[in-house]
Amino acid sequence: MLKIFLFLFFLFSQLFSAVYTAKEAWNHVGEKALVCGKVVSIYYAKKSRGKPTFLNLEGNYPNQLFTVIIWDESRSDFKNIQNYKGKQLCFEGTIESYKERPQMIIESPTKITPER
Numbered sequence: 001m002l003k004i005f006l007f008l009f010f011l012f013s014q015l016f017s018a019v020y021t022a023k024e025a026w027n028h029v030g031e032k033a034l035v036c037g038k039v040v041s042i043y044y045a046k047k048s049r050g051k052p053t054f055l056n057l058e059g060n061y062p063n064q065l066f067t068v069i070i071w072d073e074s075r076s077d078f079k080n081i082q083n084y085k086g087k088q089l090c091f092e093g094t095i096e097s098y099k100e101r102p103q104m105i106i107e108s109p110t111k112i113t114p115e116r
Helices: 002-015 024-028
Strands: 018-021 032-044 053-057 066-070 088-094 096-098 101-105 112-114
Touching: 018 024, 024 032, 024 101, 032 066, 088 101
Parallel strands: 018 032, 066 101
Antiparallel strands: 032 053, 032 088, 053 066, 088 112, 096 101
16 A cells, blocks of 8 residues: 555656746756746847757846746747747746756747746
């Protein structure tokens, strides 16, 4: 019985991520989660290595609270990225840290949902 319980606990813990605001994300680096907030600005760094697109949450760069990164190799999967600007959205993935700022890399639009 204990084995079944542990198996189900592990299964459900992998299916359901914690939900954090952009401000709370900093305290959860390394966790898989949903991070929610308003997309304030979007920047496509087409001259940078990897041609990243940056979605800045809850503030413009360099004062954003959280950054979502879409690398160029995945960019074509995202239709109308500029339409995310001004929207309250949640992003699913692993919270990382880069230069003392929380961020998340996403590779699919299925990892983006409207904030509830």
